[in-house]
Amino acid sequence: MxxxxxxxxxxxxxxxxxxxxxxxxxxxxxxxxxxxxxxxxxxxxxxxxxxxxxxxxxxxxxxxxxxxxxxxxxxxxxxxxxxxxxxxxxxxxxxxxxxxxxxxxxxxxxxxxxxxxxxxxxxxxxxxxxxxxxxxxxxxxxxxxxxxxxxxxxxxxxxxxxxxxxxxxxxxxxxxxxxxxxxxxxxxxxxxxxxxxxxxxxxxxxxxxxxxxxxxxxxxLEGALPDYGTLGTVRQPSGGGIATAAPTNAYRARDGVWVLIAANSDPLFRRLATLMEQPELLEDPRFAGNQARVANVAELDARIGAWAAGFDGAALEAALAGADIPSTRVFTVADCAAxxxxxxxxxxxxxxxxxxxxxxxxxxxxxxxxxxxxxxxxxxxxxxxxxxxxxxxxxxxxxxxxxxxxxxxxxxxx
Amino acid sequence: MxxxxxxxxxxxxxxxxxxxxxxxxxxxxxxxxxxxxxxxxxxxxxxxxxxxxxxxxxxxxxxxxxxxxxxxxxxxxxxxxxxxxxxxxxxxxxxxxxxxxxxxxxxxxxxxxxxxxxxxxxxxxxxxxxxxxxxxxxxxxxxxxxxxxxxxxxxxxxxxxxxxxxxxxxxxxxxxxxxxxxxxxxxxxxxxxxxxxxxxxxxxxxxxxxxxxxxxxxxxLEGALPDYGTLGTVRQPSGGGIATAAPTNAYRARDGVWVLIAANSDPLFRRLATLMEQPELLEDPRFAGNQARVANVAELDARIGAWAAGFDGAALEAALAGADIPSTRVFTVADCAAxxxxxxxxxxxxxxxxxxxxxxxxxxxxxxxxxxxxxxxxxxxxxxxxxxxxxxxxxxxxxxxxxxxxxxxxxxxx
Missing domain, CATH: 3.40.50.10540 (Crotonobetainyl-coa:carnitine coa-transferase; domain 1)
Structure with missing residues (x-):
């Protein structure tokens, strides 16, 4: 051209x-x-x-x-x-x-x-x-x-x-x-x-x-400066997750593919627990409501991670999509291109x-x-x-x- | 207001x-x-x-x-x-x-x-x-x-x-x-x-x-898509560093503070090796030129990391600044505010x-x-x-x- x-x-x-x-x-x-x-x-x-x-x-x-x-x-x-x-x-x-x-x-x-x-x-x-x-x-x-x-x-x-x-x-x-x-x-x-x-x-x-x-x-940096200036709080990193919402993280499938799952509202968490066939998660007070889930996020992420590791990435993605849970594998540029x-x-x-x-x-x-x-x-x-x-x-x-x-x-x- | x-x-x-x-x-x-x-x-x-x-x-x-x-x-x-x-x-x-x-x-x-x-x-x-x-x-x-x-x-x-x-x-x-x-x-x-x-x-x-x-x-994503489309290469992550330049990474000081050091040109690397009192780095063929340093970045980062761990963050930052090596501690919002x-x-x-x-x-x-x-x-x-x-x-x-x-x-x- x-x-x-x-x-x-x-x-x-x-x-x-x-x-x-x-x-x-x-x-x-x-x-x-x-x-x-x-x-x-x-x-x-x-x-x-x-x-x-x-x-x-x-x-x-x-x-x-x-x-x-x-x-x-x-x-x-x-x-x-x-x-x-x-x-x-x-x-x-x-x-x-x-x-x-x-x-x-x-x-x-x-x-x-x-x-x-x-x-x-x-x-x-x-x-x-x-x-x-x-x-x-x-x-x-x-x-x-x-x-x-x-x-x-x-x-x-x-x-x-x-x-x-x-x-x-x-x-x-x-x-x-x-x-x-x-x-x-x-x-x-x-x-x-x-x-x-x-x-x-x-x-x-x-x-x-x-x-x-x-x-x-x-x-x-969003609210980091005004929060610091008024409250003195210093914002800290939160790894693959979000400090104020859970579960939202990347979980590794059996074949090594990372899959993001954003199921931090109560209806989405209910769908996820159902898909995981772990209804006991919905009875557990540690996971009742976003605030409790954030407080116990390590335990929650471990459970979801153990479940995710039972699937290959493509199957995991398909299962989550089928349950209408916001999710995606982590795209490489090859995925973007396709x-x-x-x-x-x-x-x-x-x-x-x-x-x-x-x-x-x-x-x-x-x-x-x-x-x-x-x-x-x-x-x-x-x-x-x-x-x-x-x-x-x-x-x-x-x-x-x-x-x-x-x-x-x-x-x-x- | x-x-x-x-x-x-x-x-x-x-x-x-x-x-x-x-x-x-x-x-x-x-x-x-x-x-x-x-x-x-x-x-x-x-x-x-x-x-x-x-x-x-x-x-x-x-x-x-x-x-x-x-x-x-x-x-x-x-x-x-x-x-x-x-x-x-x-x-x-x-x-x-x-x-x-x-x-x-x-x-x-x-x-x-x-x-x-x-x-x-x-x-x-x-x-x-x-x-x-x-x-x-x-x-x-x-x-x-x-x-x-x-x-x-x-x-x-x-x-x-x-x-x-x-x-x-x-x-x-x-x-x-x-x-x-x-x-x-x-x-x-x-x-x-x-x-x-x-x-x-x-x-x-x-x-x-x-x-x-x-x-x-x-x-x-810079060149990731055109590189993939012409060469088929899929860009991969490079952690704290940069895939094409070394040394450039964050190194942890004795008190836990992370300090970035960007010394990937030959003159800057010479200044860093001098500051580290390790002139042997300059004789080592593994570290001669950016390309060699990139190929041996793990070993190089380990050496710089061991040296950095001997200082508290403030002292490390001051020493690097004194040697005119591009560097900074990793700023929290409190650092930004000050x-x-x-x-x-x-x-x-x-x-x-x-x-x-x-x-x-x-x-x-x-x-x-x-x-x-x-x-x-x-x-x-x-x-x-x-x-x-x-x-x-x-x-x-x-x-x-x-x-x-x-x-x-x-x-x-x-």
Whole structure:
């Protein structure tokens, strides 16, 4: 699939966003904006975004790149060169927003700080994603996702209850802080563009959006902070379960498959006890009502676990579904890829990529007006769009592009 | 703090959003929109949103509510009553957007389906959050967060490596799927409002935004799906570490405190080995380069763990910081509340709540133009704003409000 400028019907068609990003957070923000119809121009160093080298290869390329850079036109510039800086400032004039995740202060050193950007385009919306934010005592610390997630308070809660095991608290198995920061940055960009552009008021200013990885994670902690501030309680992890509801946990079937069972209301617990052929559970005062079940959850989980271990996973899942008890095996990505609901809603679908052939892409979240527009393009090679973008938007002639390439200012065409 | 209509300078000031929500996802979406300046009207049943009863109480109220319903005007209506339905449709005429998380089909039964809402306000943006989406074979299933997170593929990845332990895969310690779905819904709402309102085009239509909890979680899986589709590899969990980098894990100090150490580049590993006074690590071919360290991560983690266990957590943290190695203890919410960076950026700050006194609220994410506007109001009691909203926006006179209250159609004033 080749990149093209045709609007895809997404709500953000007509917007143009420049990405000065790398790794996960800023590129994920622009991917979301591109999924919603915005035109995205990504600026990479001539060596490419490091994510191009992450993980296993297929046909010499990381499959993730196909998704991570879909709907993006990729141009390659050496930002340390003054001519590259001038090209970026030239592009900024044609853009509504810019998303970046350099370490705070880095763009200023390159002559691309907020002042320079706003001089080029006064109503630009600038989104800056960093580990700790653009000010404050930690501003200059290097951002590491796992560190930020721990400071945001999430790692502590993603663990078995104190005293259960000597194993360390688990990392959420994805770059959660980066991704959530990316979604927040996309939200901030669009909110600022609404303020700038809405017709009920005179044309408005641009904006600076400041998203910290630590704060994005911290924002997910629900009642933990207000509870601590009023009551002094410090929220603790609850392993595979939920501290306030039982039974709700993962139980292992005979073949090793983990199956989640959420049967914490009285009617659901009654159905489960009946399915287990253990009516005595319903007479036992230790399990009468959610509060009692929570107090005796270890014993209850042990009983359900012993029962579950008598079935293979598929049989266990079928039995629970037959009894209308909320449940599911724990999905691997292979399960996700085969899932009828994900397939029916095109959340998993086949996409043609010139670098990979037919492959699977996740769909667009959020879905707008029931549409699931296909990607306008898949992640291209380094510099694939340098000529088209700089020739088209800035009118740089081929001779100049050749000269700039020879001088190492930019890279063209993979 | 009392609710008021004064704009707070957030970018969404001037927008009015109706929430027909409960639990986490839809209320979190509107909280984010309210944090960014939109006026939020929340419709609750006369018994109140169930979240009012969640967790511990302070002064008879759940502290979380203060945050979860901040910047919202709360009115209480029994939506099963036709007069309540008509009041909602009357309010919709005055609103730009509506966010709901009923089970698909439920609002239609109440006479508040998309057709009815759009008849009242043709350019309304409607965001619908559900477990599995508004169509497809799973549409009618009950939404349970833990089930959706497992189907979205995240639970499988949040675990120790296969064979490490008999304990179940861990739940991310918050309602992650609900929260991420809420952020996506907020993004969809604002994107659709930009399309509707931007001055470069004639006034546009409303929109229907469809966000599924399962899909929101699945969207976070990075390269897992494209890797599976091209290479057939099924991503597996990696416990406290990262599958592709070492050493990066949590290590337990003598006093039980877990400390994260991210020393997976060669220079950082050199600093760590020096700090550990184990220069032989640098000569050992098993630990030469990240790839070798990943292959021998169990041995490496055991050595670092043995070293870490010789210090108390505070001393360990100080030693690592002194050697400029990215690291942190695993923060509890008490650590977050005391953190100088969170405090400096007002991500943790004191707020006055008439129900609780001085308490702690998290700040606003994303931060716009460096501002951290204080909440315009804290979560109020059930029906606190019924009179003001229905009297103000709809012009219902006091006698009618009294009659409707007597008839059980609505509830006023806590």
């Amino acid at each position: 080749q990149a093209n400028d045709a609007p895809n019907g997404g709500p953000l068609a007509g917007l143009r966003v420049l990405e000065l990003g790398h790794f996960v957070a800023a590129p994920f923000a622009t991917r979301l904006l591109g999924d919603l119809g915005a035109e995205i121009i990504k600026v990479e160093p001539p060596g490419g975004d490091p994510v191009r080298q992450w993980g296993a290869r297929h046909n010499g390329h990381a499959p993730w790149w196909s998704v991570h850079a879909r709907n993006k036109r990729c141009i390659a510039l050496d930002l340390k060169r003054p001519e590259a800086r001038d090209i970026v400032l030239g592009l900024v004039k044609h853009c509504d927003a810019l998303v970046e995740n350099f370490r705070p202060g880095q763009l200023e050193k390159l002559g691309l700080g907020a002042e320079a950007l706003k001089a080029a385009r006064p109503d630009l919306v600038i989104a800056r994603i960093s580990g700790y934010g653009q000010d404050g005592p930690y501003r200059d610390r290097a951002a590491f996702g796992v560190i930020g997630e721990a400071i945001g308070g999430l790692r502590h809660l993603t663990d078995h209850p104190p005293g259960t095991t000597d194993l360390p608290p688990v990392r959420v198995g994805v770059s959660l802080g980066d991704s959530v920061a990316g979604i927040y940055a996309a939200l901030g960009v669009v909110a600022a563009l609404w303020r700038r552009d809405h017709r009920q008021a005179p044309p408005g200013p641009g904006a600076e959006i400041d998203v910290a990885l630590t704060e994005s994670v911290f924002s997910l 899932d009828p609901q994900f397939r029916a809603r095109q959340m998993v679908r086949e996409v043609e990529d010139p670098l990979h052939g037919t492959m699977l892409h996740p769909g667009v979240v959020p879905r707008v007006d029931g549409a699931m527009p296909p990607p306008r393009s898949t992640g291209p090679e380094v510099g694939a769009d340098t000529d088209a973008v700089l020739g088209g938007l800035l009118g740089l002639p081929p001779e100049q592009l050749e000269r700039l390439e020879a001088e190492g200012v930019l890279r063209r065409n993979g | 009392q609710a008021n209509d004064a704009p707070n300078g957030g970018p969404l000031a001037g927008l009015r959003v109706l929430e027909l929500g409960h639990f986490v996802a839809a209320p979190f979406a509107t909280r984010l929109l309210g944090d960014l300046g939109a006026e939020i009207i929340k419709v609750e049943p006369p018994g109140g949103d169930p979240v009012r009863q969640w967790g511990a109480r302070h002064n008879g109220h759940a502290p979380w509510w203060s945050v979860h319903a901040r910047n919202k005007r709360c009115i209480a209506l029994d939506l099963k009553r036709p007069e309540a339905r008509d009041i909602v449709l009357g309010l919709v005429k005055h609103c730009d957007a509506l966010v709901e998380n009923f089970r698909p089909g439920q609002l239609e039964k109440l006479g508040l389906g998309a057709e009815a809402l759009k008849a009242a306000r043709p350019d309304l943006v409607i965001a619908r959050i559900s477990g599995y989406g508004q169509d497809g074979p799973y549409r009618d299933r009950a939404a349970f967060g833990v089930i959706g997170e497992a189907i979205g593929g995240l639970r499988h990845l949040t675990d120790h490596p296969p064979g490490t332990t008999d304990l179940p895969p861990v739940r991310v310690g918050v309602s992650l799927g609900d929260s991420v779905a809420g952020i996506y819904a907020a993004l969809g709402v604002v994107a659709a409002l930009w399309r509707r309102d931007h001055r470069q085009a004639p006034p546009g239509p409303g929109a229907e935004i469809d966000v599924a909890l399962t899909e929101s979680v699945f969207s976070l 953190d100088p960076q969170f405090r400096a950026r007002q991500m943790v700050r004191e707020v006055e709540d008439p129900l609780h006194g001085t308490m702690l609220h998290p700040g606003v994410v994303p931060r716009v133009d460096g501002a951290m506007p204080p909440p315009r109001s804290t979560g109020p009691e059930v029906g606190a704003d019924t009179d003001a909203v229905l009297g103000g926006l709809l012009g219902l006179p006091p006698e009618q409000l009294e009659r409707l209250e007597a008839e059980g159609v609505l509830r006023r004033n806590g």
